[in-house]
Amino acid sequence: MQRFVDLAELGTPEVQELLALARRLEQHPEPQALAGKVLGLLFLNPSLRTLASFQSGMARLGGSSFVITPGQGSWQLETREGVVMNGAAAEHIREGLPVLASYCDALGIRAFAEGKDLASDLADRQFGAMAALVDRPLVNLESAINHPCQALADWKTLDELPGAGRRRFVLSWAMHPRALPLAVPAAIVHMAAMRGMEVIVLRPDGFALPPAIMERARAAAAVSGGSVSETTDRESALAGAHVLYAKEWGSTAHYGDAEADLEARRELGHWCVRPDWFARSAPDCRVMHCLPVRRNSAIADEVLDGPRSLVLRQAYNRLPAQMAVLHRLLKS
Amino acid sequence: MQRFVDLAELGTPEVQELLALARRLEQHPEPQALAGKVLGLLFLNPSLRTLASFQSGMARLGGSSFVITPGQGSWQLETREGVVMNGAAAEHIREGLPVLASYCDALGIRAFAEGKDLASDLADRQFGAMAALVDRPLVNLESAINHPCQALADWKTLDELPGAGRRRFVLSWAMHPRALPLAVPAAIVHMAAMRGMEVIVLRPDGFALPPAIMERARAAAAVSGGSVSETTDRESALAGAHVLYAKEWGSTAHYGDAEADLEARRELGHWCVRPDWFARSAPDCRVMHCLPVRRNSAIADEVLDGPRSLVLRQAYNRLPAQMAVLHRLLKS
């Protein structure tokens, strides 16, 4: 494995090998596996799980890491090509990225969507430009349109459920005070399709996932024997659901227009996952979320604090899943 | 030892064992004792000594650490229960804390007093709420009303003085441009009482320590054979004093009222520890302070730079004292 930027680059057998390795490392720690190795972590956006779990995971494998946060102790980074740099950014990624890469054995990069141009974000243009500058094993810590570390950890969490095989998986839009990126919904719908699940995307009008994301998931389902559909009807979506994965994202009908997005979500306060969603037809449905979650906006306290919730297990699984990734990328 | 959040939870014999271990680690380093162990450090407030010494101490014992600073590279944390999270905080402690705990072998938390509701701060409600979410060994890096790491290091510093037994210990209020929390004075008056010292709290009117703090210290003195009293009279307090511990804190008569607090301290500029405090009746009195200290506001340059000062030794002792704590919490 040369890099970990998209589950689709790996294919299911390699994902399963990674998860087997993750389970093995949980059972049989290898505290010297990455002795002397250094992981660089570049965060253009905030983080808690990724920031903590990569540092911890690297340490548990005997390696080290350093964190660079442009604008907080480090120079702001310019990403545009050909620009005359006379503004706030003192350093261009064309220098910053290769330089950081030259100090480490693998580099992780977090760069959220700019949220202005949907085509550019769907093509993951900014992450791609950065990745092209790195001649080391690369880890996607969440890009405009992907979050493979989350997808891998969630796959592991699903594997741990009883009857982990073909199951009804609902990705539901959830309320948030403002637009969030498409990275997690795109990664998760694709992951669930790769796993061969019956995937239903449940979202209000104006919040459909872009066709490119849906088609990519359908292609994965065609290989795995799963399916991918979408609906605005909560009751039909939840009927018989085994897993509801709640996630907030911006209005795709008004991508990049913060005001129109706010207007579009104004009446959507009922898209907060509550116990009564499950009462009738999905009594055993589990609830997933990638965190951070805004309580009582996206998911109600009673759900997060109740037995349906898998969110802490998902977060925990980031650690062994990513340790497997690091092990595969860096173990000589 | 399951956690280190309050010297009172330990009792004197266990404190003395910790200090013996601290001295042993100074003499006989154990650079592999915590190999493979990871300490998480969550700072909701600024730090220099705690931030540096815990990272260094963990490294000197062969372990690793990571630092999370909400609002600086990590999400702001919500602490209120039951709230609809539609404000600035993206993550609730109910997720953030257990998640961080799941990535490490022990977790340290710094959360200063909110400084609004005295009863809430005295009960250490915020720290208690966070501690309840952590299923790992926990270290109090300074809470609303406690700072056991400082107290332990100061105990060690006192032990290093000639005639370390029963001695006259004055905790004196000192000037600061604005109100500071009660954590250090509460921890220090209790520590000195536990050590069996003759403790005098010297402070202006309006700045008496709350009865709950004084009573807790008196209970400790009753066990140790020490005593605890308070006064506004500097001359009588300092007569024969062996140690003056200077500390700034807010007006308890106006707790949570910044304006009234400022007014209360307006004429208190003479509460800056100066050489003439000691001239008459306490010529050999040593001066302690937990740092950071505002020079020439709380303590004059001549005192800090002179032979009375123990402040650098106190700060240094944070390292071995905390290494002993980590060793006890994490060494298998």
Next chain:
Amino acid sequence: MQRFVDLAELGTPEVQELLALARRLEQHPEPQALAGKVLGLLFLNPSLRTLASFQSGMARLGGSSFVITPGQGSWQLETREGVVMNGAAAEHIREGLPVLASYCDALGIRAFAEGKDLASDLADRQFGAMAALVDRPLVNLESAINHPCQALADWKTLDELPGAGRRRFVLSWAMHPRALPLAVPAAIVHMAAMRGMEVIVLRPDGFALPPAIMERARAAAAVSGGSVSETTDRESALAGAHVLYAKEWGSTAHYGDAEADLEARRELGHWCVRPDWFARSAPDCRVMHCLPVRRNSAIADEVLDGPRSLVLRQAYNRLPAQMAVLHRLLKS
């Protein structure tokens, strides 16, 4: 070696030993050389290369490091003597520095020029005041007037060029939106002179390096057999040049006067290193820069992305050069 704060303190033979050690560590890693050692890194100013490479270098030698950034998770530091501290800074360097030193085996400090008083900056008064408070091996991570880590890495980069001996070295002023400090030009002109090069400082009127810097470089050239001159004439400077080192700095004729500096640089947009600078008389001239560089302000894209550029190699060389420094300072 007791500290690494200025190449001039070392002399050429010791520099050459450091560079030999750097090359040896590149060939034969010593992943346990600094096991158990802790490096403290205090950054009063932003960094990317220094911040990442020191952490990585320490880890590759088996040691650990911690980073303190006053104002970002740590207290703001006061540097003035005798002041009444009733402003924003909560901690004085007279406590902060010795305390940090007591937690580590070596301390690195970055403190850029204040840029107000030229005499004070030339004397490196602030760094000197901090250095005097540290009783540990000390590394200058860039002070008001020096950047020995950059100079050492650049020396190594020059050594790697074909015919590394006596060569024509042009330090050229380059455009920047505002005044930058003199640390790098001062360190580089001195380094090139120490290496016995024919050094030409090329700069517009009003941007001459201060006499103290030029004299110091000439003294080094007198020992090494090199030479140091200065000019405003680009064509004569570049004729036959082997290396052009581009660097931005503030107007020395208007030191500390931001408005006059802006006015002085208003017509200097042509001081952006472009391919046509080399076409006539320096076809094989290589281009160096310490980074970060503002593309198309100081150096054009075509130059940075072309075969003349050494900037990534310079940045990479920070790692082995500094590992040699750490090895010499800390290996017992």
